Amino acid sequence: MGKEFICFLLIEKLGFEVPTLVQAQAIPVILAGRHALINAATGTGKTVAYLAPLIHQFFSIYLSQTDNNYACLLLCIMSYCPGFEYTAIA
Numbered sequence: 805m806g807k808e809f810i811c812f813l814l815i816e817k818l819g820f821e822v823p824t825l826v827q828a829q830a831i832p833v834i835l836a837g838r839h840a841l842i843n844a845a846t847g848t849g850k851t852v853a854y855l856a857p858l859i860h861q862f863f864s865i866y867l868s869q870t871d872n873n874y875a876c877l878l879l880c881i882m883s884y885c886p887g888f889e890y891t892a893i894a
């Protein structure tokens with residue numbers, strides 16, 4: 805599973821045609837397995853910058869180990885905190 809899944813997440817599921825600067829910088833680093841300290845202004849897209857590659861890696865592991873069972877729970881918490889539209893627990 806390569807870049808297509810990240811594009812699927814960002815474009816098809818979230819409707820983000822173009823990654824923000826912080827996403828464009830952070831996503832390839834995290835996908836490469838390197839540590840990343842993400843520092844950017846409020847509202848610049850940090851949440852997706854770290855969640856998209858984490859979800860990608862989660863499903864990569866899931867698909868390569870079909871004898872194990874995993875659960876990925878995506879929660880919509882818009883009412884909890886406007887502007888913060890999603891979170892993930894894996």
Ligand SMILES: Nc1ncnc2c1ncn2[C@@H]1O[C@H](COP(=O)(O)OP(=O)(O)OP(=O)(O)O)[C@@H](O)[C@H]1O
Pocket residue numbers: 819820821822823824827844845846847848849850851852887888889
């Ligand atoms: N690539 C993108 N294209 C368009 N909109 C985006 C993109 N990435 C994030 N957004 C939107 O921008 C807004 C801010 O994103 P997000 O909450 O991830 O930023 P943040 O940097 O984590 O903010 P905070 O510092 O408040 O936690 C959200 O409404 C989100 O849906």
